[in-house]
Amino acid sequence: MARMISYKQAINEALDLEMRRDPTVILLGEDIVGGAGAPGEMDAWGGVLGVTKGLHAKHGNRLMDTPLSESAYIGAAIGAAACGMRPVAELMFLDFMGVCFDQIFNQAAKFKYMFGGKAKTPVVIRAMVGAGFRAAAQHSQMLTPLFTHIPGLKVVCPSNAYDAKGLLIQAIRDDDPVIFCEHKALYGSEADVPEESYAIPFGEANIARDGKDVTLVGYGLTVPRALSAADTLARSGVSAEVIDLRTLSPIDWDTVIESVENTGRLVVVDEANPRCSIATDVVAHVTQHAFGALKAAPQMVTAPHTPVPFSPALEDLYIPSAEAIVAAVHKTTGPVKSAA
Amino acid sequence: MTNNPFPLSRDELLTAYRTMRTIRDFEERLHVEFAKGDIPGFVHLYAGEEACATGIMMHLTDIDRIASTHRGHGHCIAKGVDVHEMMGEIYGKATGCCRGKGGSMHIADLSKGMMGANGILGAGAPLICGAGLAAKFRGDGGVGLTFFGDGAANQGTVLESMNLAAIWNLPVVFVVENNGYAESTSVEYATAVDSYVDRAAGFGLPGVTVDGTDFFAVYEAAGEIVKRAREGGGPALLECKTVRFFGHFEGDAQTYKAKGENEHNRAHRDCLKLFGARVTAAGIVADADLALIDREVAALIDDAVDTAKGAPLPGARELTTDVYVAY
Ligand SMILES: Cc1ncc(C[n+]2csc(CCOP(=O)(O)OP(=O)(O)O)c2C)c(N)n1
Ligand SMILES: [Mg+2]
Numbered sequence: 001m002a003r004m005i006s007y008k009q010a011i012n013e014a015l016d017l018e019m020r021r022d023p024t025v026i027l028l029g030e031d032i033v034g035g036a037g038a039p040g041e042m043d044a045w046g047g048v049l050g051v052t053k054g055l056h057a058k059h060g061n062r063l064m065d066t067p068l069s070e071s072a073y074i075g076a077a078i079g080a081a082a083c084g085m086r087p088v089a090e091l092m093f094l095d096f097m098g099v100c101f102d103q104i105f106n107q108a109a110k111f112k113y114m115f116g117g118k119a120k121t122p123v124v125i126r127a128m129v130g131a132g133f134r135a136a137a138q139h140s141q142m143l144t145p146l147f148t149h150i151p152g153l154k155v156v157c158p159s160n161a162y163d164a165k166g167l168l169i170q171a172i173r174d175d176d177p178v179i180f181c182e183h184k185a186l187y188g189s190e191a192d193v194p195e196e197s198y199a200i201p202f203g204e205a206n207i208a209r210d211g212k213d214v215t216l217v218g219y220g221l222t223v224p225r226a227l228s229a230a231d232t233l234a235r236s237g238v239s240a241e242v243i244d245l246r247t248l249s250p251i252d253w254d255t256v257i258e259s260v261e262n263t264g265r266l267v268v269v270d271e272a273n274p275r276c277s278i279a280t281d282v283v284a285h286v287t288q289h290a291f292g293a294l295k296a297a298p299q300m301v302t303a304p305h306t307p308v309p310f311s312p313a314l315e316d317l318y319i320p321s322a323e324a325i326v327a328a329v330h331k332t333t334g335p336v337k338s339a340a
Numbered sequence: 341m342t343n344n345p346f347p348l349s350r351d352e353l354l355t356a357y358r359t360m361r362t363i364r365d366f367e368e369r370l371h372v373e374f375a376k377g378d379i380p381g382f383v384h385l386y387a388g389e390e391a392c393a394t395g396i397m398m399h400l401t402d403i404d405r406i407a408s409t410h411r412g413h414g415h416c417i418a419k420g421v422d423v424h425e426m427m428g429e430i431y432g433k434a435t436g437c438c439r440g441k442g443g444s445m446h447i448a449d450l451s452k453g454m455m456g457a458n459g460i461l462g463a464g465a466p467l468i469c470g471a472g473l474a475a476k477f478r479g480d481g482g483v484g485l486t487f488f489g490d491g492a493a494n495q496g497t498v499l500e501s502m503n504l505a506a507i508w509n510l511p512v513v514f515v516v517e518n519n520g521y522a523e524s525t526s527v528e529y530a531t532a533v534d535s536y537v538d539r540a541a542g543f544g545l546p547g548v549t550v551d552g553t554d555f556f557a558v559y560e561a562a563g564e565i566v567k568r569a570r571e572g573g574g575p576a577l578l579e580c581k582t583v584r585f586f587g588h589f590e591g592d593a594q595t596y597k598a599k600g601e602n603e604h605n606r607a608h609r610d611c612l613k614l615f616g617a618r619v620t621a622a623g624i625v626a627d628a629d630l631a632l633i634d635r636e637v638a639a640l641i642d643d644a645v646d647t648a649k650g651a652p653l654p655g656a657r658e659l660t661t662d663v664y665v666a667y
Contacts, residue, residue, distance in 0.1 A: 037529030
């Protein structure tokens with residue numbers, strides 16, 4: 001029997017299971033419980049979109065609401081991780097990273113190396129990413145490439161509820177700092193998710209759909225978009241393989257290369273801005289390592305080189321669409337006859 | 341003629357009332373329109389806090405700069421941003437003051453000295469130090485005011501900025517709008533000191549706390565602080581204790597509030613009612629004067645909403661314009 005739960009519930013479940021398993025797991029963040037010191041109900045919010053709702057009743061003061069001081073509490077999570085805890089800090093929107101970036105890229109990311117291998121920093125920083133919420137330029141960015149650029153950080157971005165649960169469990173158990181990116185437009189998306197605990201190893205991409213003519217690579221929201229493009233392409237006789245990277249650092253080069261060696265064509269779909277992005281990274285790697293297999297120039301479908309606009313009329317054009325993916329595939333295959 | 345016991349003329353009193361009423365109606369109407377599903381994105385309403393923006397902004401002109409917050413509609417209106425352009429922006433239309441690119445959280449009008457609502461808490465404080473610095477270099481007598489909530493007051497940027505403003509003696513005012521909550525979290529939980537004035541003192545800044553629902557208290561305290569900054573006396577902090585009538589953002593169930601809290605605030609701490617009662621009791625303004633303003637403002641807001649609804653969306657070309665001055 002399928003057990004359909006949402007991406008949001010899957011994250012809640014992963015946190016609950018890991019808190020039960022390991023007493024060193026603590027949660028910190030703004031309004032992750034909600035109602036602290038207020039006259040009404042405690043657990044009033046459970047996070048700004050309710051992801052941690054109900055965990056306070058189960059785990060009490062292992063959930064800590066914080067003041068609006070990201071440098072201090074994200075830094076405190078990192079410091080506690082270096083001292084034997086496994087904090088999961090919620091940054092709400094990844095855009096707020098600007099406020100606390102030093103603690104992450106100069107501190108957490110570098111302890112292990114700078115200290116000659118002696119330190120470990122098993123911290124998870126959960127944050128929402130992505131556009132589609134009409135939340136405008138400072139609450140909608142896909143900043144994944146900022147983090148993949150930095151050695152010492154791991155970067156995860158699940159595309160579905162099943163992966164969200166397994167990847168978050170792995171992130172908490174992982175001994176390195178992990179930036180866990182939750183796509184806000186996927187919170188409601190449901191998948192068949194087992195009740196028990198399971199961890200999905202980092203650096204293992206998922207082949208979301210088999211195909212033989214072209215390889216579509218994406219992560220987060222671009223995976224469902226690529227799958228829908230693959231449906232359209234199938235109707236015109238083009239068989240697209242869809243690879244969900246799942247983790248961006250480490251990244252599963254082998255699965256991507258193997259697929260391109262079979263299909264000979266590559267289209268990378270990335271919601272980040274186009275320069276120095278996950279898309280450019282994948283295209284560069286494949287071009288360098290599987291050049292001989294390519295039958296056409298690799299294509300990239302990305303957000304434009306602009307901030308995220310507010311107006312729905314513009315935001316809808318901003319996010320890579322299934323139509324844009326189909327058009328990019330057609331560039332690699334040349335004009336195809338419709339199978340109608 | 342009745343003696344005017346207020347520090348404002350009759351006309352100024354009517355202006356103050358009109359500003360507060362405009363903010364109130366603007367926000368009440370957005371609440372209704374949002375519930376219909378017509379307004380995209382996050383909307384944070386300022387209703388209940390009108391006396392803060394109004395009492396402060398009456399001391400400013402267009403050369404003075406303000407840096408606002410996510411809850412910025414009231415600051416915009418009080419600083420003179422056009423209500424039609426604001427409404428257009430909130431609806432994501434090409435006629436908006438940011439041509440639909442910014443939305444509620446990023447309304448700006450630099451010609452009015454309004455440096456933007458802001459989606460990042462505490463981001464306005466360093467920016468306004470820059471505004472103060474620029475005013476000092478230009479020698480134009482302009483002042484800069486940054487607004488932030490009781491919650492954002494705990495951002496490092498705010499604390500760093502107070503020190504910077506103090507050592508450089510900048511013409512800058514830090515305004516804490518303390519409405520008791522940051523999202524669902526109470527100020528008592530999140531802030532260790534009882535008063536933000538104590539905190540300012542730690543940075544060598546004078547400060548004063550006022551009842552932010554009392555227009556006259558805000559007006560008088562802000563007048564002194566702004567004058568002092570303008571005359572080279574340096575930065576200061578103004579804490580306005582106020583109330584937010586609605587949720588943190590539209591859609592917030594507000595279960596963290598006490599039962600009856602909103603009703604109590606609307607009955608006893610409504611800055612518009614308090615203002616109206618005082619000016620009419622003093623015999624300076626008649627109920628009919630206020631009622632006339634109410635009708636005019638209602639018509640203005642109706643027209644702003646109708647116009648915004650009927651306005652065109654930005655064209656596809658707009659997606660890639662305005663990123664750079666030149667590229
Ligand atoms: C750097 C940053 N952290 C968190 C948020 C999310 N956020 C938006 S408003 C808000 C609460 C602000 O509370 P307060 O400063 O008291 O202002 P109020 O909403 O009460 O006007 C939070 C946590 C944000 N926008 N920016
Ligand atoms: Mg507040």
